[in-house]
Amino acid sequence: VYFSTKELEQLGTKKKDLMMEYEEKQRDIVCKAMVVAASYVPVLERASMTLSELDVLASFAYVAAYSSNGYCRPEMTDGEEDGLGIEVSYSSTERCDSSLWFSKHNISFLVNTFQLTGARHPCVELQDDMNFIANDFNLVFGASSFLLVTGPNMGGKSTYIRSLGAIITLAQIGSFVPCTSAKINIVDHILARVGAGDAQDRGISTFMAEMLEASSILRTSTKRSLIIIDELGRGTSTFDGFGLAKAISEHVVQKIGCMTVFATHFHELTALEEQEASVTNCHVSAHSDKQNGLTFLYEVRPGPCLESFGIQVAEMANMPSNIITDAKRKAKQLENFD
Structure with missing residues (x-):
């Protein structure tokens, strides 16, 4: 702002003061809200632990009761x-x-x-x-x-x-x-x-x-x-x-x-x-x-x-027949060597 009047300056100063007061009161409200909320933390933590344990136990019970193949104790x-x-x-x-x-x-x-x-x-x-x-x-x-x-x-x-x-x-x-x-x-x-x-x-x-x-x-x-x-x-x-x-x-x-x-x-x-x-x-x-x-x-x-039937498994994987033949021959040689 390059040009202003005394009335505008006074209004601007008043606005700044009001904003500072608003922010200060807002901080006070937030602090009070946090103090109140913090007082419930132990209760919420215990509730969370209890619900978590209940969730696990309910899952155990569901699996034991409804497993198609049966679970035992x-x-x-x-x-x-x-x-x-x-x-x-x-x-x-x-x-x-x-x-x-x-x-x-x-x-x-x-x-x-x-x-x-x-x-x-x-x-x-x-x-x-x-x-x-x-x-x-x-x-x-x-x-x-x-x-x-x-x-x-x-x-x-x-x-x-x-x-x-x-x-x-x-x-x-x-x-x-x-x-x-x-x-x-x-x-x-x-x-x-x-x-x-x-x-x-x-x-x-x-x-x-x-x-x-x-x-x-x-x-x-x-x-x-x-x-x-x-x-x-x-x-x-x-x-x-x-x-x-x-x-x-x-x-x-x-x-x-x-x-x-x-x-x-x-x-x-x-x-x-x-x-x-x-x-x-x-x-x-x-x-x-x-x-x-x-x-x-x-x-x-x-x-x-x-x-180990390794060559048979390779054959199931559609390995080329010449590779399978060579592998069987080499395996036989090694068996005879042993």
Whole structure:
């Protein structure tokens, strides 16, 4: 404004004073409103926590009541004082059924155990057009606590061992579980090394990430832990990978002694069952013939699987026939060399 009068200047000054007074009173009102609102914070926080817990419990109840395949209430046990630390010994002929062994020797104390019948993966079974094949787990401390899982590529090994981790997690947070029946011992850690991936932003390769996770598991686990390992050592050479997988398996069995499920394509590891009483072999079954090719059955059965059916899986992926022929010939040469 370049030209003004005294009357306009007075009006301008009065307006500024009124605006300052308005803003000051507005700040006072905001402060008072915040003080009043803050007094309700503890109540709102408690209400939020209560509603959150109610939401979770309602979700648990809904899943347990309306699951198409049925959930069961797990029987939770704690073998901290009664089962852990007790050393047992038995012959290889008695290893096949640990529960019969304990009964035969009149041992009735509570032992650290995972006995799951009809176990399913809670997420995988929800996929469209999915006819999920349920399987069992029977891990008993000192008798069959290290489960070595072999089987073909795409046969369901990873889903099988991951389902155990998901079920134990659900049970320990208070949910029913996707099983026909379940007896579960409380664990202090669920430690998983599954999948494959690098961290380019940190300069970590796939194999390095695998080793970092495995190292962390070995440092953290106790006798009361659950370890889940999927195809350890696949990110490096066959000999180095097998050496690491065998050494880590033996360390877990001999030094840690916790419940472990270990999926692998290193068939030589299955010999651990003859060396360590707590190691049990099982495999994910598949059927292969010249007419129908490879058929996955997804059933977990006792004993090892000494084939990975990698070439058959490549054939299912429409790999060129000349590649398949050369692969079979080379695999045969290597088998004869061994």
